[in-house]
Amino acid sequence: MHFSICTLFPEFFDSPLAVGLLGRAVEEGVLSVERVNPRDFTEDNHRTVDDRPYGGGPGMVMLLDPMLKALGHVEQRGGRGRTILLTPRGRPLDQNLARELAGEERLTVICGRYEGMDARLGDLVEIEEISVGDFVLSGGESAACCLLESVGRLLPGFMGHEESGDEESFALGLLEYPHYTRPEVVHDEKGRELRVPEVLLSGDHKRIAAYRRELALATTWERRPELLATAPLTQQDVESLQERRAHSPKPARGRNLYLVLAHHPVLNKEGEEVAVSLTNLDIHDIGRVSRCYGLGGFFITTPLEDQRRLAATLLEHWTGGAGSVANPDRAEALSGVGVVASIPEALDAIRDRAGRDPLVYATSARIALERRRGGKRKKTAMPESVTIPQVGEALDDRPVALLMGTGSGLAPGVVRAVDAVVRPLRPFADYNHLSVRSATSILVDRILGDTE
Ligand SMILES: C[S@@+](CC[C@H](N)C(=O)[O-])C[C@H]1O[C@@H](n2cnc3c(N)ncnc32)[C@H](O)[C@@H]1O
Structure with a gap:
């Protein structure tokens, strides 16, 4: 998969693209990332990429012309594919959208800065607006990292174990169950033992799967109950949640x-x-x-x-x-x-x-x-x-x-x-x-x- 990132700060991505699984995926060609700076397409001495907003107000707005030229450059070098403008006004990025995007061959990601892009970009180029959450960042670069990593890790060859993506939070419409690793026992400051749940040491894979499913349901119930409205549930899941509700210590x-x-x-x-x-x-x-x-x-x-x-x-x-x-x-x-x-x-x-x-x-x-x-x-x-x-x-x-x-x-x-x-x-x-x-x-x- 090929990503083109249009950004005024190409160097922002130096470290994310060099370390961890993303770094390895780039190195092994699971994905390729090209960075394009709209500033390189300006023609004035100051290499201007922004101007004051019409109608007044604080901040500056990104100029159309350098961004259009940057996108044209991407188009010439193999095509833009789905073109995404990162903005808090966009469709929320979630696991389903990441999965959908992972099916593409090429993606172009536009990172905003200042107060964002001149709104007419969407009239001139087919773009989709995506947000990484209901908060405001100073620029689209860290949002692009979230998009790149959430999409990239769904590509074949990105993760060591292909199945690890299938069990994670949201993959089954639920939050994931908790994990434990060695040592088997740790102590809190009062000297009390905190043991790994016994079932996880049993070697009984059926019991472990049932236990994990129950904890995934419980965690989702406690923290993000709205996810249950769309999660596929078995009869056993429903019974487990009925039981949980009946014995919940939290007053209804x-x-x-x-x-x-x-x-x-x-x-x-x-x-x-x-x-x-x-x-x-x-x-x-x-x-x-x-x-x-x-x-x-x-x-x-x-x-x-x-x-x-x-x-x-x-x-x-x-x-x-x-x-x-x-x-x-x-x-x-x-x-x-x-x-x-x-x-x-x-x-x-x-x-x-x-x-x-x-x-x-x-x-x-x-x-x-x-x-x-x-x-x-x-x-x-x-x-x-x-x-x-x-x-x-x-x-x-x-x-x-x-x-x-x-x-x-x-x-x-x-x-x-x-x-x-x-x-x-x-x-x-x-x-x-x-x-x-x-x-x-x-x-x-x-x-x-x-x-x-
Ligand atoms: C300071 S923000 C502009 C915020 C804009 N004036 C607003 O209120 O919607 C600058 C840029 O950061 C990026 N950005 C900020 N928050 C974001 C979010 N939650 N999701 C995606 N991109 C975001 C966008 O590219 C945006 O153009």
């Missing part, structure tokens, strides 16, 4: 989340504050969501006594009556539902259960005024807005009561009194009027996902 965040379905004070279509009647489906569906996600509780509030009686009769049917016999599963979901007269009463019940006052977050289909990060809050009657991931973070430390409004939504007086309003679902769409049970399900899933 869901336990701190409480749902309050308010039927008063809510708005009707005319914008008047009213109490609306219960909806059977809400009780069933939200009760089941609450059980599935392991929530701390689900409270229904209505000031209307006959409605509370109705709810009690309904819940009794499913949790203790004929319904519970016909459908014990439903009994389990609905046994955690509480019925109270008002939102304050629900919050009292949550405090009693959680041992602490909950943060109270209202939900609304309308977007609340948001405070700009670091900016001063405007004098407004509205509480601040929180994003859905922020609700998840709040659950690490505190119980949170999520107020869901029936009818046409919670009355303004309720919204003004809460700690924050959660950013609505589908805030950028032209229609976001979900039923309260759909909105609750989606919110809970976005807050907790599959691994909480």
Whole structure:
């Protein structure tokens, strides 16, 4: 494979290309690397490669002309192949992309400097923009090293043992299991023994493989649970993760989340504050969501006594009556539902259960005024807005009561009194009027996902 690196600092690569596996791969011709300096294609006395940005602002911008000439030079010497501009604005580099690029014969990599390239480069030359992470480097050279090494090591002949790439982190969609080497026992500063896990000394390859798989799953669960959404999993893997979740010492965040379905004070279509009647489906569906996600509780509030009686009769049917016999599963979901007269009463019940006052977050289909990060809050009657991931973070430390409004939504007086309003679902769409049970399900899933 041939790499052409367009860089203002060709010498940056002297050491990476000379040492370790990359050095050996270059020496053995597994890959070849050519460095091209756009400065060599300038025609003025100062060999200028940058200029001030149009529209003002700090820093300088890389000129098109020297880079286009450098790319033309690469084209003439055997072709550019896929041409990559390294930029924080690009597609994130991951193992799948590295694998895809390793299938190419030629790659050209453009390293930016200063504030980056004149944006019209992409209109003049077919380029792909790639980022090595959500942080800003001073130049694309160290990003190019990451790309070169992650792609290079997937080429046949790069690593001593061809199979070593297949077991590494991400190769199977998971983080890798931990490694150990000699000595078999080390001691910490208190003299306690730290032994290599016994199974690794057993010589039983089947057991070792099973142990490693389990640790790869466990590590991924702990550190990067989002990878599990796309990792291929066997039935045994799923069982192992169920077991892990059941015995996890880490308290599940869901336990701190409480749902309050308010039927008063809510708005009707005319914008008047009213109490609306219960909806059977809400009780069933939200009760089941609450059980599935392991929530701390689900409270229904209505000031209307006959409605509370109705709810009690309904819940009794499913949790203790004929319904519970016909459908014990439903009994389990609905046994955690509480019925109270008002939102304050629900919050009292949550405090009693959680041992602490909950943060109270209202939900609304309308977007609340948001405070700009670091900016001063405007004098407004509205509480601040929180994003859905922020609700998840709040659950690490505190119980949170999520107020869901029936009818046409919670009355303004309720919204003004809460700690924050959660950013609505589908805030950028032209229609976001979900039923309260759909909105609750989606919110809970976005807050907790599959691994909480
Ligand atoms: C100081 S940075 C420019 C940052 C740019 N003004 C921005 O905010 O997106 C200079 C150069 O470093 C490289 N670079 C910086 N961070 C990078 C990253 N995370 N991934 C890939 N390249 C990066 C790019 O080539 C970029 O043009």
